[in-house]
Amino acid sequence: MKRVQLSHGGGGQEMNQLITSLFFRHLGNDILLRNEDAAVLNCQGEIAMTTDCFTVSPLFFAGGNIGKLAVAGTVNDLAMMGAEPQYLSCGFIIEEGLLLDELEAIVISMAEELKVSGAKIVCGDTKVVPKGCADGLFINTTGIGHIRQSGISAHNVQPGDAILVSRDIGCHGACVLSARESLKLVNPIESDCATLWPVINTCFEQKIPIHSLRDATRGGISAVLNEWCETSHVQLVLEDKAIAVSDDVMGVCELFGFEPYDLANEGTFIMAVSADAAEDALAILTQFSEHAAIVGYATQDSPHKTILNSPWGSRRYLDFPNGELLPRIC
Amino acid sequence: MKRVQLSHGGGGQEMNQLITSLFFRHLGNDILLRNEDAAVLNCQGEIAMTTDCFTVSPLFFAGGNIGKLAVAGTVNDLAMMGAEPQYLSCGFIIEEGLLLDELEAIVISMAEELKVSGAKIVCGDTKVVPKGCADGLFINTTGIGHIRQSGISAHNVQPGDAILVSRDIGCHGACVLSARESLKLVNPIESDCATLWPVINTCFEQKIPIHSLRDATRGGISAVLNEWCETSHVQLVLEDKAIAVSDDVMGVCELFGFEPYDLANEGTFIMAVSADAAEDALAILTQFSEHAAIVGYATQDSPHKTILNSPWGSRRYLDFPNGELLPRIC
Known part of the structure; x- marks a missing residue:
């Protein structure tokens, strides 16, 4: 050797x-x-x-x-x-x-x-x-x-925009966590690690009017959404149940006390797009993952934070991840 | 803290x-x-x-x-x-x-x-x-x-070119080595670490017909010269005594069994330039270091190696550095 x-x-x-x-x-x-x-x-x-x-x-x-x-x-x-x-x-x-x-x-x-x-x-x-x-x-x-399509920026989320998530979240974080803890899972969780250029390129070719795009790596979708609230001065209102999380990832989260929103992804992105183009965008994203979804909307309300609506009618802020998350995730 | x-x-x-x-x-x-x-x-x-x-x-x-x-x-x-x-x-x-x-x-x-x-x-x-x-x-x-001046390349040393070294060699390697070994030198050796853009920019402004340029970092001037021999298919014939080495660097070399030619530099470069422009180039380099020198010439002879002429008439090959040099020098 x-x-x-x-x-x-x-x-x-x-x-x-x-x-x-x-x-x-x-x-x-x-x-x-x-x-x-x-x-x-x-x-x-x-x-x-x-x-x-x-x-x-x-x-x-x-x-x-x-x-x-x-x-x-x-x-x-x-x-x-x-x-x-x-x-x-x-x-x-x-x-x-x-x-x-x-x-x-x-x-x-x-x-x-x-x-x-x-x-x-x-x-x-x-x-x-x-x-x-x-x-x-x-x-x-x-x-x-x-740059093939200019103007895409974390500063460019517009009130009224639809927010899409490209697939189920948290796989990379849960995968690395379970590998490191030597968890023996019946179905090992696979990282979502993937090159996103094919799906993004398809959106460009079909002239989807994308305002903002970000892959939800360290800090998960929580970090991206909160950054957008700050940089674009919007409130994001999301439906908890629209955001796909696999049972396996949810299981790891419950075991270790993480929120799936905070877990790193390495092939999952968030898109902000004019509401009238949301269905077209979703149609493209769905070709690449059946779990792609429109998860909410941007508004001009204050405070400029992310709000999660639960299926049973309650609402809460989804905050920036805090403190020591899992290190060496990427 | x-x-x-x-x-x-x-x-x-x-x-x-x-x-x-x-x-x-x-x-x-x-x-x-x-x-x-x-x-x-x-x-x-x-x-x-x-x-x-x-x-x-x-x-x-x-x-x-x-x-x-x-x-x-x-x-x-x-x-x-x-x-x-x-x-x-x-x-x-x-x-x-x-x-x-x-x-x-x-x-x-x-x-x-x-x-x-x-x-x-x-x-x-x-x-x-x-x-x-x-x-x-x-x-x-x-x-x-x-790119401000195109065509400068390790493949472009021409037979007849003059070879210049921009200053005395080996300071960075000797400095890090003595720091790591906690050598107490009467005159601590200072690294040559420096941005070379001002001297290079002056050469461009004065339209010096530079064929090749390389800073002699890891592997020292030995590595650069031998690479040029291989990539440009030339023999380089250098005068040992023209290459400036400070007494302090020479002392560290003798103590540890290194050759100054193999020691890393971080603000020292080698230039190959048409022989008829060599004095103009040297005049510029001398504005930045009194130890700049024309140290030899390229020929079309075989083998495509670097030859060092000593002051007492002997000659030897200057080889690629070999084996475990000092790690973590840069």
């Missing part, structure tokens, strides 16, 4: 060999293979740029691994700004002793996930730190891409 | 507060303060993109810290491709327990160093991992910028 050694990060022959035999082999393309200090790209007009560090533990989980997560996460952040994911950078911080087979499996997942959006990794960096100075592997991916 | 807690990376209120009171406060600009999933930028034409992870230990050293290093390192990689450093992303992986004062000092250094080139941080990400899962702080910076 070969393992990553410190010399693989030293800038000498061993590093060159690792880069060639692993990263270039699986992720290679014309731009990356130039192997310069920086990639040269052609860009015209408005582009979006986003960055994410991934520190998820464990590195492998049901439905994905840190590599798939890193590609999907950054591609999704671009898509959420109306941008076509085009070019990604990739930085690896590797703990000495990581199995090379594991690293290769992760890199292969990245290559697979890139195919979903057509984005390319165009530059990279590899650092190896001594055993005990990191925990297995951390990945940074930074992405850029042309 | 306040410290970073896990909740500072949770995606909730505590994280928002850290971002606002620390990152936005010191690094804020119009684009960053939009606080979207991705920054929106305007680009026309050829741009360069580069990424680097920084894992240096210790976090603070003579002449800089990990924050200054992260900004200078990425800005320099852009400059080395002929690009004006414009937009940077910044990802922090923080170990729980890092002193907030230390983090702030690092962020302030980043803000200071950005002023040298005029680049801006336009998007960021913060992750906090539990104590023991990282070592203090890791930073990723990814940069993009318009």
Whole structure:
């Protein structure tokens, strides 16, 4: 079982060999293979740029691994700004002793996930730190891409807009939590980790007048909805029962005292769209998940908070998540 | 003494507060303060993109810290491709327990160093991992910028080109090494960590016909020179005595058995330039360091290796650095 050694990060022959035999082999393309200090790209007009560090533990989980997560996460952040994911950078911080087979499996997942959006990794960096100075592997991916539909912004939710959720929530958080606690579930919960570009691209092609889009990662849908209330100065009124949560995720939440609204997702987004286009948007989202739903509306009422209506007529604020949530979820 | 807690990376209120009171406060600009999933930028034409992870230990050293290093390192990689450093992303992986004062000092250094080139941080990400899962702080910076002088490439060293080194070599490596070994030197060695855009920009303004440029970071000038031999199919013949090494750096090398050519630099570059422009280039470089020098020439001879001529008439190959060099140098 070969393992990553410190010399693989030293800038000498061993590093060159690792880069060639692993990263270039699986992720290679014309731009990356130039192997310069920086990639040269052609860009015209408005582009979006986003960055994410991934520190998820464990590195492998049901439905994905840190590599798939890193590609999907950054591609999704671009898509959420109306941008076509085009070019990604990739930085690896590797703990000495990581199995090379594991690293290769992760890199292969990245290559697979890139195919979903057509984005390319165009530059990279590899650092190896001594055993005990990191925990297995951390990945940074930074992405850029042309903006295909401009004006989509967390500042742009309009009173009257319909709020849609793209699928059932909380799967990634519940999956990582149960993997880490070694829960033996009858049906293991799979992460929702996925590249969202196909569904977003379909919305763009069909000219859905999207006002805001955000994938509900750390902090779950609670964090996104509350941010929108603050940045767009709206109140969001949602129907609890319209937001899909699987029985398995609900079970994990009850066991650990979490709310599904606070759990991280990695392939689930919230959309704000003109009410008159809500049904068209829902029709597209439903092609990708049967649990997509219109979950509520934005109003101009005060306070600028998110209100959840329960099926039995009560209402409560859905607050920002607070305190120590599960760390190393992404 | 306040410290970073896990909740500072949770995606909730505590994280928002850290971002606002620390990152936005010191690094804020119009684009960053939009606080979207991705920054929106305007680009026309050829741009360069580069990424680097920084894992240096210790976090603070003579002449800089990990924050200054992260900004200078990425800005320099852009400059080395002929690009004006414009937009940077910044990802922090923080170990729980890092002193907030230390983090702030690092962020302030980043803000200071950005002023040298005029680049801006336009998007960021913060992750906090539990104590023991990282070592203090890791930073990723990814940069993009318009290419001001195209064609500069590691593939473009021409037979006949003069090879210049911008200053005395090995300071960063020797500085970090002596800090880590707690060497008590009469004159502490200062890292050369610096943004190289001002000197490179002056070369562009004066239309120096640069063929290749590279900052000699990990692997030192040995790694750069050997890479050029391979990618440009040239032999490089250098005069040992023309390459400046301070007595202090030479002392550390003798103590630990390193070659100064293999030691990392963080503000030192190698340039290949048409021989007839070599004196003009040197005149510019000398404005920034009295130790800048023309150190040799490229030829079309085989083998495509770097040859060092010693002052007493012997010659030897300068090979790629090999094996375990000092880890966590950058």
